[in-house]
Amino acid sequence: MVGLGAIARKMFGSSNDRRLKGYRARVAAINALEPELKALSDDQLRARTAAFREQIANGAKLDDLLVPAFATVREAALRAIGQRHFDVQLIGGMVLHEGNIAEMKTGEGKTLVATLATYLNALPGNGVHIVTVNDYLARRDAETMARIYGFLGLSTGVIVHGLDDEERRAAYGCDITYGTNNEYGFDYLRDNMKYEPGSMVQRGHAYAIVDEVDSILIDEARTPLIISGPLDDRSDFYNTVDAFIPRLVREDYELDEKQRTVSFTEAGNEKLEQALSEAGLLKGDSLYDIENVSVVHHLQQALRAHKLFQRDKDYIVRNDEVVIIDEFTGRMMPGRRYSEGLHQALEAKERVTIQPENQTLASITFQNYFRMYGKLAGMTGTAATEANEFLDIYKLEVVEIPTNVPVKRIDDDDEVYRSVAEKNAAVIELIRDCKTRGQPVLVGTTSIEKSEQLAELLVKAGFKMRDLSQPFDGRPTRPDEQVFQVLNARYHEQEAYIIAQAGVPGAVTIATNMAGRGTDIQLGGNADMRIRRELAELEDGPEKDAQAAEIRVDIARLKEMALAAGGLYVIGTERHESRRIDNQLRGRSGRQGDPGHSKFFLSLQDDLMRIFGSERMDGMLQRLGLKEGEAIVHPWINRALEKAQQKVEARNFDIRKNILKYDDVMNDQRKVVFEQRIELMSTADVSETVAEMRHEVIDELVGRHIPERAYPEQWNAAGLHDDVLMFLNQDLPIEDWAKEEGIADQEVRERLKKAADEAAARKVGQYGPVVMRQIEKAVLLQTLDHLWREHLATLDHLRSAIHLRGYAQRDPLNEYKSEAFTLFEALLGHLRQQVTGQLARIELVQAQPDAFQSEALPEMEAHHADPFTGLDELAEEAGEVKIAYAAPVETVRDASDSSTWGRVGRNEPCPCGSGKKYKHCHGQFA
Template identity: 70%
Template sequence: MLSFGALATKVFGSANDRKLKPYAAVVARINALEPEVAALSDEALRARTDEFRKRLDGGETLDDLLPEAFATVREAAKRTLGQRHFDVQLIGGMVLHEGRIAEMKTGEGKTLVATLPVYLNALTGRGVHVVTVNDYLAARDAAWMSAVYKFLGLTVGTIVHDMNDQQRKVQYACDVTYGTNNEFGFDYLRDNMKYADSELAQRGHYFAIVDEVDSILIDEARTPLIISGPLDDRSDFYTTIDVFIPKLNDEDFELDEKTRHVSLTEAGNEHVEQLLSDADLLKGESLYDVENVSVVHHVQQALRAHKLFLKDRDYIVKNDEVVIIDEFTGRMMSGRRYSEGLHQALEAKEHVTIQPENQTLATITFQNYFRLYDKLGGMTGTAATEADEFIDIYGLDVVEVPTNADMIRLDEDDEVYRTAKEKYRAIIELIKDAQKRGQPMLVGTTSIEKSELLAELLKKDKVPHKVLNARYHEQEAHIIAQAGVPGAVTIATNMAGRGTDIQLGGNPDSSRTGSRRRRKRARSPRPKRSRSSAPRSPPTSPKKKRQALDAGGLYVIGTERHESRRIDNQLRGRSGRQGDPGRSRFFLSLEDDLMRIFGSERMDGMLKALGLKEDEAIVHPWINKALEKAQAKVEARNFDIRKNLLKYDNVMNDQRKAIFDQRRELLGDADLNETVAEMRRYVVDDLVAQAIPEKSYAEQWDIDGLKEQVHNIFDLDLPVADWAAEEGIAEAEIHERLIKATDERAAKKAAEFGPQIMRQIERAVLLQTLDGLWREHLVTLEHLRQVIGLRGYGQRDPLNEYKSESFTLFEQMLARLREAVTGQLMHVEIAQQDDVPPLDAAELPPMEAHHIDPTTGEDEFALEAANAGPASGGTSAAKAARVRKAATAVNPADPSTWGKVQRNAPCPCGSGKKYKHCHGAYS
């Protein structure tokens, strides 16, 4: 008997059916155009691109052009690739064009689907980005699909890791640009650190299609992209803070060795405040005033270094270095360093040389990067289970596109065993049976360790197999392509096989040599051979394919349930492509992680009571439903974690957008005189407001302080005390005189240098000061984020506290910016006009790009992002070696041997000052 929900769906159709209904009429219009378009010559078909662009300029919209444009792309694909888009692929293309996510099963030809909306949106000339999960897929798909784009007169670019800035700019200037999520994100961050419009690589964020959208926007979005660089030397500060910690008494801190946590008590706060105040390091009255966030961070790290970390247990001191000891193996971990200043605190404690720490120069989450695009589309085989997150975070609706051929894969109920040993025995017996029958098998595991465990068990039983651990993406694609060979056994983690289909019968030419030949052929148009819609590979052996089909198609086995239903569906989706037969089944034990989390002890007792014998399994649809509910709970929890982290990042994102937008305006503005003048007047406003509070008496005015500040900032010696002594003088009159005097001083400077030189100096000072303060602000926000959670103990919402205090810090940063820029411009002197370097020649600081893979914890981008390009500098160690080698040729007494010196680097003359304050200063 049908439930009310099922009955309603049967009568009215599902919500997804209603989404699909409007597309049918457009598909009919595209199909009706096919005979007319097919009759065109190659030249006439190519000429339609210019015609479409003229019609767009004439006022037509992309939606008006869609049927004709899609029909044009379909015909171009037939002529170049020998492939014709199926009707369901046309639907997928329309879903992407509308800025939605198209869920299309594995083998349905998503790579080809993307050509439809990419071509249509590229007609605007604003550039379309196609985002993939790795460099191999970006290069492969760009080379493959460029046959269609180039046939129609579009240019195609590819962004890969080993490119310099100029090469990237050329690729971004193309109509269509393929690349990875990491590369697009890092290029955005790097562009917002450059000093000239001409140096920018990207040209905007109009439309992007994200392949494997669930992997990129959910899995990889758990960790941000970070560009970091060396922090200014703060060894004195670490040493100063370190001196205070031994002075604390036992009642000044609480230590919990079990959780490895230490914190100051109320008495400890007062004691530290007094120590800091005596050393003139405390701003304001309280240690926890917002101005002291960085001080609090350093105090806490020093406290941890002294009270939680023991010498010769957690670390040793060797060759003037603090070397970490692994707590499990007891081995030294040379080269590893604690983050967030903890390692520097340990170095200060042990009185060894304090190595500089890295600071965040720029950072962004994938959530906030991809929300920069005017329109965003995505495609994947598994998105429906995460539909709520896509709509909530990105505003992306998920549409399930039907398959071209009916799905006939048999998805069997899960088998649940009491122990992992019993489960693995059952899996191995099933593998042996399938191999005898010639049925190919794909065995999915949740980790590399479990892949290797299963491989070892198969090896003992002498069962031939291949293990795929997702280390090299190109090898991965070739191995997974052979998983359809009759009797093949392929063990893969959930990260394996992306972007490649498993074809029954295997791929005879998927060796390295064959793949090189295929890539070479992909650069030129392919002859028309077939009307198959899925991305083509070399033909499979008919005999082997028939053997695999007769054996039942690809058999997918899951060795346990993943905490996300989407990952399980990805594994299942490898089988049953394009109407092929197939089977899938998951094997579970009560010792699996997911089962343990949801109370397997109680179930174990129940199964014993029911008399479940060894090697017997319990199989029932109710278990599947219960497991799916458990997975849904874990997914909801993970979503809440990501959403909460995003709330904090959104606070920083608002500030980042304001700074980056302002920076772009400064780069594009030819004359910054008005901007600088406005900042100068703001500084005067602040100085007057501080010295002459509103509604105060003349006796309360801080005239001496005002005079000193005016002298320090504006380099003016004004008779401020005489003005204040005038009878009846008002605050407004003093303010007006200061404005007039400072404007005259600025005008004199401009006349002295000349307008052109002055504009150059203004731009250099403004941008470089802004960058320096923004980087300091990022460090402060990191420190604030780490300590803000403690506000919860005071019944205050940490997020609201973070919003409030970060806004205060942002306002303070802007005030410091106005004061610093004004002060530098008022004091600037140049001996010769030739001494002023062009701003676009200014060096970016040494940079490293980082993105932590959430599944492995490994840094995907632990390579130097040097000034000429992210990969051209090599690793940090390599660059340091080059710097040391170059230093031997430097003569401190001869500036001509110094080469290009970064402004924040120590001056090569040996004075001990920074270059910008010594020989690099405007003098």
């Protein structure tokens, strides 16, 4: 039965079709300008940029300039790089300009599409950010497209790992800046740790185009960006905890693969309590006493490391390191680390060197970072399945752009086998058949482990694996060679060359996930890459040109052979939990109207099938008499699998949405703190702010010790005296004041403020206003940063435990909001107290201008931390953050005189001689 929706779409077209029709008029107008622009000289075409900018200065809107600007870019691209935008690419550019997502199939030229909206939105001069998934693509795209922008008089910069601040500032100062999502996010966080406005590198967030938008804004959205600093080494502790886990049996823990969780059972708890008690690690009688919180946390992480994380699937061990494998791309992520002690637990499990943990200094999610942009757009080959999430979270609509040439790829229904062995046998048989016919094959697997298992089976079947540990010579596979190659995290350095030759007749390429590879599979191979590779040592000249021409002829010959064999055959060996990942693999075939084929092979033992009810299906297939080696093929199977995938996608969406609700609370506070920092940095004289804080502290002290409408004999004059001495460093006769007839609390306030202001004025007179202004600003920023870091840690702990409030029938999110607000108010109160206390105590033994020159903080790291999987990304060093310390350069500390202590580290012993740490003694007030 045909639904009413299907009938309506047939009669009126889908909403996407109707939207596409709305762009046709502007496409026609752009085409109409082409003859006029072709007649212009290069200088005349370039001059149009200045003319557009003048129109904008005179009040013209960007929408008014879309048609002439797009026509200008199209002509410039043809002259600069020899590529002319197709009509469908013009539509894609319009979608990007509107601040939406253009879904375009693989090979449709998304990189070229971006130039249209980028040029138009760069005209106002506020900067356009192009976001890519890795440094290679950022460099490649910037290098290629800069020729178009440069032709039109615009500057292009690129942000990659390893640049210093000057280079980054120059790149951000360009009209157009290319870079990775990580680099943009970390630069934002680093900027908000700087101590001078001139040292910041970014200049705002006007407009961004995100390439592979689904990968960045969906797959990585659960992963906060974090800048951290190292804590103390605790490797012995991790090894000790790790030793307890192998003693456990299956009854000691509960494992849920579907939710990817594992926890101790009651029996497991009792066994661990006894073992810990015998080892002298248990404080008190119970494992869950408050003193054992840290031990319990690390036991849980060790259990996860042993039972949830598999070697060669989730991580590999190389060079005495545990290296994470990205679950979405299958690539190794050197430098990335799991958070909250999980990576240390894995290192203990694998008996490699244990690296120290880190303390969070600043963090932000991609969701909240990219929502800062005034206008955001994206492009990808697969976004429609996540359209609801893009609209709900980012207010981005997905528009499906038709292909320039109709897709000819044939997508077969899945073949489902009972066992993995039967499935693999069918896959190998199909590979052999394609190899015999000279048809290139791309085989997609879901993990390194499975790609290597398949490689072993192929070797047993008579194939030979190309040795990728040796430098890749770029030579394409001959159709008659029984050779295959594996593209996974172990060899991703060579991935561009492997992918470029994966379309050669008879080539067999096994790949772990094809998302965001950035290189198209061209039938016959990639001529440009072969020329660069094979003729790298030849100098430009007739000989090189002749050999390049020979290579192009060879590529054309090989392409005809591949076309005759049916184009690229994509074989999926398993369904991913996300339909997008499957679509990305399929989309590698049928590029630019080429023929192609795709088929997925499944077994009831696959993770997705096993987790989502394959037992019932197995019983049904046995009753139907399915024999070994036979497969069931039916559209109903595809629909059932799609529903299972939709369930997983919906669950992941709920997870990301829930994370965002909690992160929004922190984000609101982050905005306040970061805006306050920028305001303080930009202000030369913060003495008024410091005076206001001092007066507010006095009001708080008086309010605490002198109740409203209380008689002087009811005052806590002694307590007020002690607090005034502690916070204001003033020994005042407050108890005598309380005995004065007719005195009121307001009079006490005025006297305290006068005494504190006079003391501050004496310091200005003693050290000079320039030095004191430097000290005040440094103390303010330094104290704010310190308290913010502690606040982040407190919020993390609160968030991890707040779900327990649900047992008391209270909404955890509302509880978190309320508690977070209370904590933030406390942060502001502590800021006032600590700044006032430090400035009241500061005494310079040697006050020289160079005493306040910037010093580097300890080395810091930048990483990703997923609150559900614990994934951290330490892909780079955070770089040096300069700080002006308000510390005496040379001091002699007198235990009885706090004014001689200067700046004391919070973990140092308190100079008073109590034996406590400073933060637990006088430091809690200073």
